[in-house]
Amino acid sequence: HGCLEVMAAGPSIAAAAIRAVSTGASTRIRELAGGRIEEITAEVVSDAADQGDALAQGLIRESGRYLGIGIANAVNLLSPEIVVIGGGVARAGDILFDEVRSTVQKRAFTTMVNLPPIVPSDKGEDASSIGAAALVFEEMLAVGRITDLMRAGGTRADMNGP
Structure with missing residues (x-):
């Protein structure tokens, strides 16, 4: 394993997509990247997920799960009033945020703390x-x-x- 950045950030989503496309996985990701593997980004994966691509949705959910685990640990330790997710990964939308919230809800010590809202940053x-x-x-x-x-x-x- 590695740090949260390595497991859940945009570049890790893109790297996982590149690995999947390189092994011949059935997905629209390559098409949305103009047929060029080197053009696959987290944004391309997010676009494919929004269009119903199952592989892309799975990659976004996996990132959300890792992010949710990290956030649950932070919530358990710090009891923040709000959790704001920024950067490129936040652009993945509801697929990511639903998984993050679900994971935090499962893993946080809800008897000890109230779960904070988890929202995307509006500061870009x-x-x-x-x-x-x-x-x-x-x-x-x-x-x-x-x-x-x-x-x-x-x-x-x-x-x-x-």
Whole structure:
């Protein structure tokens, strides 16, 4: 196995599709990629899944299952208020999100935590940067921290404490 990125991200979906197409699997994926294996992407797989291609739907569901396992672990540990999925994989739509939600529901400690909503990001490719900036602002505005930062003066304030 590997990290979640390796198992569930867009490139892993594309790689699995390329392997399947290369072995002669019955699918529309190659056709949607213009007949060229090197043009197969997660987006092409998602398009094929939307058109009812069983192999493509299976690949998207498998990715959703892995993502759901990772999210269930995070929910069990952190009890977040919401889970936002971004990046290319989020464009896979309901097939992915239904599998993610189902897997999280099966694996999360529902007696201990309320399951958070799991939604696609509406921030596109900038989601990670926006989230990182939000964490910085949250730290800066934490009770007592703003006063510490103002006392530190200058343009460089240590965000990790005194």
